[in-house]
Amino acid sequence: MIHIFGHKNPDTDSIVSALALAHLKQQQGVTCTPYRLGDVNKESQFVIDRFGFKAPNLLKSVKPVVQDLNYDRPPAIKPTDSILYAYKLMHETKSKILAITDEDKRLSGVITMKDIAMSFIDGIYNKVNTSLENMNNVLEGDIFNRGRLDIKGRIAIAAYYQDTLFEGDYFDEQTILVVGNRYDIIEYGLQKDVCLLIITGGKELSEEIEEKIKNSNVSVIKTDYDTYKTSQYILQANMVETIMATDQLIKFYEDDLVDEIKETLLNSRHSNFPVVDLHSRYQGFMGRRHMLKPNRKKVMLVDHNEYRQSIEGLVEAEIVEIIDHHKIGDISTKQPVTFINSPVGSTSTIIYHQYLINGMEVKKSMAGLLLSGILSDTLNLKSPTTTNQDRQAVCALNEICDLDIEEFFREMFKAGTSLEGINEEEIFYKDFKEFGNEGSMIGVSQVYTLDIEDVKKRQDKIMDVLKTAHQMNQYDVTLLLVTDVSRSGSYLYYESSLPGVMPMIFDRPINQGVFIEELVSRKKQVIPKVFDAIDNHKKA
Numbered sequence: 001m002i003h004i005f006g007h008k009n010p011d012t013d014s015i016v017s018a019l020a021l022a023h024l025k026q027q028q029g030v031t032c033t034p035y036r037l038g039d040v041n042k043e044s045q046f047v048i049d050r051f052g053f054k055a056p057n058l059l060k061s062v063k064p065v066v067q068d069l070n071y072d073r074p075p076a077i078k079p080t081d082s083i084l085y086a087y088k089l090m091h092e093t094k095s096k097i098l099a100i101t102d103e104d105k106r107l108s109g110v111i112t113m114k115d116i117a118m119s120f121i122d123g124i125y126n127k128v129n130t131s132l133e134n135m136n137n138v139l140e141g142d143i144f145n146r147g148r149l150d151i152k153g154r155i156a157i158a159a160y161y162q163d164t165l166f167e168g169d170y171f172d173e174q175t176i177l178v179v180g181n182r183y184d185i186i187e188y189g190l191q192k193d194v195c196l197l198i199i200t201g202g203k204e205l206s207e208e209i210e211e212k213i214k215n216s217n218v219s220v221i222k223t224d225y226d227t228y229k230t231s232q233y234i235l236q237a238n239m240v241e242t243i244m245a246t247d248q249l250i251k252f253y254e255d256d257l258v259d260e261i262k263e264t265l266l267n268s269r270h271s272n273f274p275v276v277d278l279h280s281r282y283q284g285f286m287g288r289r290h291m292l293k294p295n296r297k298k299v300m301l302v303d304h305n306e307y308r309q310s311i312e313g314l315v316e317a318e319i320v321e322i323i324d325h326h327k328i329g330d331i332s333t334k335q336p337v338t339f340i341n342s343p344v345g346s347t348s349t350i351i352y353h354q355y356l357i358n359g360m361e362v363k364k365s366m367a368g369l370l371l372s373g374i375l376s377d378t379l380n381l382k383s384p385t386t387t388n389q390d391r392q393a394v395c396a397l398n399e400i401c402d403l404d405i406e407e408f409f410r411e412m413f414k415a416g417t418s419l420e421g422i423n424e425e426e427i428f429y430k431d432f433k434e435f436g437n438e439g440s441m442i443g444v445s446q447v448y449t450l451d452i453e454d455v456k457k458r459q460d461k462i463m464d465v466l467k468t469a470h471q472m473n474q475y476d477v478t479l480l481l482v483t484d485v486s487r488s489g490s491y492l493y494y495e496s497s498l499p500g501v502m503p504m505i506f507d508r509p510i511n512q513g514v515f516i517e518e519l520v521s522r523k524k525q526v527i528p529k530v531f532d533a534i535d536n537h538k539k540a
């Protein structure tokens with residue numbers, strides 16, 4: 001299973017790219033699922049709804065979890081199964097421990113080879129608690145008469161002389177009576193309504209005694225085993241629930257992080273631990289040895305290639321493919337991977353080309369989705385990042401989905417930029433990204449709006465959020481671009497720890513909220529300039 005996702009704070013290009021690439025790969029027979037690393041923004045939601053898709057699921061981490069371990073999966077047994085059955089199954093499956101589960105497959109307890117051994121050494125020797133079937137199976141016998149089906153009681157072996165037995169009045173309905181072909185004792189057992197009669201030695205019985213047995217309510221098993229062997233085996237018929245461990249079971253859930261359970265595993269004197277799913281259903285057993293080589297989660301990154309923009313635990317995952325249109329970041333891989341990076345306006349453009357290269361048909365809804373990704377990232381092909389490839393892709397895709405592009409973009413943009421019901425913190429972090437370069441760190445937020453007056457009214461509160469972000473993360477420079485698409489420029493808010501850097505970036509004095517014409521692309525018009533200015537500042 002491959003996890004496909006775009007960057008944190010996903011924008012429409014990231015969501016679209018993950019959905020579209022997953023669809024393409026699935027068509028090629030790759031098992032994969034698209035994910036998102038954060039909330040679906042209003043614009044993406046509009047696009048998803050418009051073209052009839054479902055938002056990908058949220059993914060929080062790709063660190064190895066218990067599910068990624070190749071743990072053992074011996075079959076489970078029922079609480080009512082016999083100890084002998086458990087023993088044989090352990091032998092067959094070369095397992096030293098078995099899980100006991102209820103009818104919903106939930107874990108009830110565990111039983112180990114040691115528990116079995118101890119039950120015969122430490123256990124109560126003459127108590128039986130099992131079913132007629134279990135007892136019959138263990139003794140490889142025949143059920144000659146079916147009376148009680150729950151076999152509970154004490155074992156009595158009729159070794160005494162009959163008068164001694166009668167006088168002692170030993171038998172009652174809780175007696176498991178083991179006897180050979182001694183008719184007097186058998187008859188006495190029937191009279192006393194014992195729980196179970198086990199007739200050993202495999203001898204023929206007289207018609208008369210058989211008749212008496214058939215007319216009674218006493219369960220009777222005939223076995224070829226002699227009395228000695230029968231008494232050896234009888235306790236192995238007990239149900240496993242009579243000896244299973246249920247208290248203070250240490251169990252792990254499939255989604256427990258391997259990092260987090262390490263301690264418990266290393267400090268416990270047990271060597272095998274049951275694994276259950278979220279509904280407490282038994283899955284298998286894991287031990288220390290399974291931790292050595294977890295399966296790395298396989299991932300494909302779209303629309304980003306930097307660790308800090310990506311998911312938690314990415315270093316512990318296996319990157320198998322990257323498709324992006326941003327500058328090459330800090331991600332490194334252990335094996336060669338497919339890395340498609342192209343300086344075009346959107347990742348959606350590159351993925352559209354992947355459909356073409358692979359000879360895959362782009363259906364109408366998918367065309368709409370990809371088109372939205374391109375229009376969103378290139379601001380309707382007006383951003384300076386726009387290339388001919390983006391324009392051509394939009395033309396070709398619109399051949400398929402036949403939209404009024406101007407009208408559609410306006411609708412999408414309006415849905416996406418509405419700041420109604422969003423607080424200042426949400427505005428600032430709506431599309432916030434961190435960038436690093438040679439030890440410098442900057443944070444840049446970009447907000448698009450058609451309602452600049454609303455932003456200006458909330459300017460002070462937004463600045464508070466910006467300052468907090470700046471201080472908490474110790475960025476060199478923190479910026480907020482409020483991009484007014486109708487005027488094709490951005491209002492700039494900032495905090496800088498490097499005096500003199502801001503004017504250096506834009507070649508002019510910079511006041512909070514200054515409008516800079518033609519400034520619409522964070523990636524192309526801001527990030528490189530900021531790093532250049534920081535470089536110059538450091539050299540100076």
Ligand SMILES: [Mn+2]
Pocket residue numbers: 013014303325345346347377
């Ligand atoms: Mn993008």
